[in-house]
Amino acid sequence: MIALPHLYLLAGLVFGAFALLSAIDGTNLRRYRTAAFWGLVAASFLFGSLIGDLGNGLVALGLVALAALGLGQGKARTTTTDERRASAERRGNLLFLPALVIPAVALLGTLAAQNTVQGAMFIDPKQATLISLILGVLIALAIIMIWLKPPVLAPLQEGRRLIDAVGWAVILPQMLASLGAVFLAAGVGDQVGKLFADYIPLSTRFAAVAAYCIGMALFTILMGNAFAAFPVMTAAVGLPILIHGFGGDPAAVCAIGMLAGFCGTLMTPMAANFNVVPANLLDLPDRKAALNGVIRAQIPTALPMLGVNIVLMYSLAFHV
Amino acid sequence: MLVLLGIAVVVFGFVVRANPLLVVMAAAITTGLAAAWTPQADLAIMWLAGVDTLARFGKAFNDNRFISLVWMVLIAIGLLERSGLQERARIVIARIPAATSAGVLWIYLVARQVLSALGLTSLGGHAQMVRPLVAPMAEGAAETKYGPLPDRERFLIRSHAAAVDNIGLFFGEDIFIAIGSILLMVGYLETNGITIAPLQLSVWAIPTAICALAIHSLRLWLLDRHLRRSLSATAVAVA
Numbered sequence: 001m002i003a004l005p006h007l008y009l010l011a012g013l014v015f016g017a018f019a020l021l022s023a024i025d026g027t028n029l030r031r032y033r034t035a036a037f038w039g040l041v042a043a044s045f046l047f048g049s050l051i052g053d054l055g056n057g058l059v060a061l062g063l064v065a066l067a068a069l070g071l072g073q074g075k076a077r078t079t080t081t082d083e084r085r086a087s088a089e090r091r092g093n094l095l096f097l098p099a100l101v102i103p104a105v106a107l108l109g110t111l112a113a114q115n116t117v118q119g120a121m122f123i124d125p126k127q128a129t130l131i132s133l134i135l136g137v138l139i140a141l142a143i144i145m146i147w148l149k150p151p152v153l154a155p156l157q158e159g160r161r162l163i164d165a166v167g168w169a170v171i172l173p174q175m176l177a178s179l180g181a182v183f184l185a186a187g188v189g190d191q192v193g194k195l196f197a198d199y200i201p202l203s204t205r206f207a208a209v210a211a212y213c214i215g216m217a218l219f220t221i222l223m224g225n226a227f228a229a230f231p232v233m234t235a236a237v238g239l240p241i242l243i244h245g246f247g248g249d250p251a252a253v254c255a256i257g258m259l260a261g262f263c264g265t266l267m268t269p270m271a272a273n274f275n276v277v278p279a280n281l282l283d284l285p286d287r288k289a290a291l292n293g294v295i296r297a298q299i300p301t302a303l304p305m306l307g308v309n310i311v312l313m314y315s316l317a318f319h320v
Numbered sequence: 321m322l323v324l325l326g327i328a329v330v331v332f333g334f335v336v337r338a339n340p341l342l343v344v345m346a347a348a349i350t351t352g353l354a355a356a357w358t359p360q361a362d363l364a365i366m367w368l369a370g371v372d373t374l375a376r377f378g379k380a381f382n383d384n385r386f387i388s389l390v391w392m393v394l395i396a397i398g399l400l401e402r403s404g405l406q407e408r409a410r411i412v413i414a415r416i417p418a419a420t421s422a423g424v425l426w427i428y429l430v431a432r433q434v435l436s437a438l439g440l441t442s443l444g445g446h447a448q449m450v451r452p453l454v455a456p457m458a459e460g461a462a463e464t465k466y467g468p469l470p471d472r473e474r475f476l477i478r479s480h481a482a483a484v485d486n487i488g489l490f491f492g493e494d495i496f497i498a499i500g501s502i503l504l505m506v507g508y509l510e511t512n513g514i515t516i517a518p519l520q521l522s523v524w525a526i527p528t529a530i531c532a533l534a535i536h537s538l539r540l541w542l543l544d545r546h547l548r549r550s551l552s553a554t555a556v557a558v559a
Contacts, residue, residue, distance in 0.1 A: 004386055004389075007386075007389055007392075008385060008389075010392070011388070011389055011391075011392060014392065014395065041388070044381070044382070044385060045385060048382040048385060049382070052375075052378075053375035053376070053378045053379040053382070054371065054374060054375040054378060055378065056375075056378030056379065056381050056382040057374035057375050057376075057377050057378025057379075057381070058374070058378070059378065059381070060345070060374075060377060060378055060381045061345065061374065063341065064339075064341045064342055064344075064345045067339055067341045067342070068338075068339045068341065068342045078398075078401075078402055079402050079403075079404075081407075083404075084401075084402070084403070084404035084406070084407050085404060085407045086404070087403045087404035087407075088403075088404030088405075088407035088408040088411055089404075089411070091403065091404065091408070092408075093408065093412065095400065095403060095404065095405050095408045096405070096408070096453075098396065098400055099396075099397070099400055099405060099448070099452060099453065102393060102396060102448060103440075103442055103443040103444075103448065106442040106443075107440060107442065107443065110442075127386065129442055130386060130389055130390070133390065133392075133393065133442060134389065134392050137392050137393050137395065137396045140396040140400075141395065141396050141399065144396070144399050144400065144403070148399075148403050150399060150402060150403070154399060154402060155395045155396070155398070155399050156395065157398075158394075158395065158398025158399045158401065158402050159394045159395035159398050159399075161398055162394040162397065162398045162447070163391060163394055166391070166394075168339070168341055169340075170388060170391060171341070171388060172340055172341060172344070173387050173388070174381060174384045174385065174387045174388050175341055175344045175345070175381070176344060177380060177381075177384040177387060178344075178348070178377045178378075178380035178381040178384060179344045179347060179348050179377070180380075181376060181377070181379075181380035182326075182348040182351055182352060182373060182376055182377055182380070183326065183351060185355075185376060186323045186326070186351045186352065186354070186355035187323060187355070188323050188324065188326060188327065188351060191321060191323055191324050192324070192327070195324070222327060222330050222331065222334075223330075226501065227500070227501065227504055230501075230504060230505070230508065231508055234508065239512060243514075250509055250514045250516060251516050251520040251521050251523075251524055252524045254505045254508075254509065254521060255494065255502075255505065255521045255522070255524035255525050256524055256525075256528060258494065258501050258505060259490075259491065259494060259525060259528045262490040262491070265486075265490065266483075266486060266487065266490065269340065270330075270334075270340065272340065273446075274446075274486050275482075275486070276340075277446055277447075278446040278450060278451070278482035278485070279479075279482070281446055281447060281450070281451045282450070282451060282455055282475075282478040282479075282481070282482060283478075284475050284478060284479060285471070285475060286475075290334065290337055292479075293475055293476070293478070293479030294479045294482040294483060294486075296479065297476075297479040297480045297482070297483040298483045298486065298487065300539060301483070301487055301532070301535055301536050301539055304535050305491075305528070305531065305532055305535060308528065308531045308532075308535070309528055312527050312528060312531070316524070316527065
């Protein structure tokens with residue numbers, strides 16, 4: 001059965017290759033720093049289960065130090081725009097096929113692992129989507145290598161080109177999840193809840209609904225993740241005041257509250273994989289700004305949606 | 321109360337625009353130290369608390385490695401780009417004369433939201449769909465109509481391509497019953513003595529989903545109008 005440890009081994013080897021190729025890339029002025037960064041990511045994938053908690057903490061600390069010093073961007077060997085255009089003309093719409101193989105395998109693999117005995121024997125059902133996605137990548141890779149016959153190192157060079165474009169944002173989601181664990185252990189959520197309960201007047205139903213929704217959005221903006229905001233705000237306002245106090249329907253309060261949090265996700269650079277990664281992948285000139293183009297394109301939808309969620313919760317969640 | 325210093329560090333990091341990885345690590349250490357602080361604490365105790373916090377952070381970092389596995393898709397996408405996938409996407413769109421940037425983005429928004437509502441969230445994403453296909457198609461549609469794009473409009477279209485992926489996903493996925501956020505809510509309510517079925521939660525995501533589609537469709541209509549005005553003006557100026 002394919003499970004996460006196999007994928008960690010694969011990812012470790014791929015990031016290790018990125019590190020080696022970065023180290024010998026003379027066009028990158030900070031090549032050793034870049035190589036060390038991808039090398040540490042590789043080490044985390046390969047040896048993370050062996051080096052103990054403090055060892056992993058030191059790996060994370062090393063990644064932070066390298067990112068703070070600044071990573072370089074290599075020039076991986078790739079094709080020119082003219083070569084690409086010629087290839088696009090020659091190969092036609094078949095080029096879309098491998099790109100669509102990835103989501104198709106991800107979908108079929110997930111369904112097979114969760115619904116059939118054979119699938120569950122082959123793919124660990126607990127991580128079915130992730131494993132199937134990587135399988136899709138490998139199948140697409142095989143198709144491209146056989147059909148288009150690029151140089152053997154091309155997948156690693158092209159992967160390095162894109163991973164360098166994403167840069168340190170690659171590990172921000174993983175770092176934020178770890179920060180969440182530290183916050184949880186220190187009881188940060190309970191304290192925020194107390195603060196809300198003590199200082200914000202929640203005597204009317206509308207004020208309480210607005211405080212819950214806006215609090216969800218604000219806390220999500222800070223943490224970059226509505227999942228982190230939900231337990232905090234629901235313990236502070238949602239459960240004691242909206243549900244137990246005003247008799248709100250728990251399902252409606254929680255569901256709409258979570259969506260109010262998503263409005264925050266649309267407005268924050270801390271939600272790196274949604275807002276920073278695409279800005280890097282699309283080469284936006286303002287990708288390093290706190291409010292990059294992606295976030296600015298989203299704010300005019302996110303703010304009205306926050307208002308919509310407040311109105312919806314106010315009018316739908318209470319059966320009077 | 322002292323543990324809230326960690327949040328203050330995040331806010332401060334935001335304001336001075338420090339590297340977000342640095343902000344996260346500083347916030348974690350600050351929180352760990354603040355939780356351990358007492359008026360009697362000496363340097364040795366604080367040092368131990370710092371080491372403990374780093375170990376706790378490291379354990380969570382290791383447990384969450386699966387989050388970073390998705391980057392493996394970049395090797396396949398990069399290889400396809402090398403063979404002209406983005407260029408092909410532009411060629412296809414150029415052959416549809418009625419296609420506009422906003423039209424391409426709107427179709428993707430609807431597809432992304434509907435597919436996410438059916439639980440098919442893995443059929444989209446910035447690395448898999450937006451960079452190789454959606455953004456080139458949206459740019460290509462504008463180029464076919466108005467000729468070469470000024471940087472300002474090109475990056476505006478790209479930003480909107482990323483935005484439709486996020487908005488379609490966020491306001492679609494909660495309609496599906498087996499998505500992470502729904503399961504989180506069910507689990508949370510369960511531990512607080514309230515039992516509800518995932519389906520009860522997901523029906524309440526539908527009104528918001530409809531409003532999000534309406535609002536963002538309006539935004540895309542405005543984008544289309546903006547592009548039509550600014551780009552036909554520059555096209556005339558060049559001619």
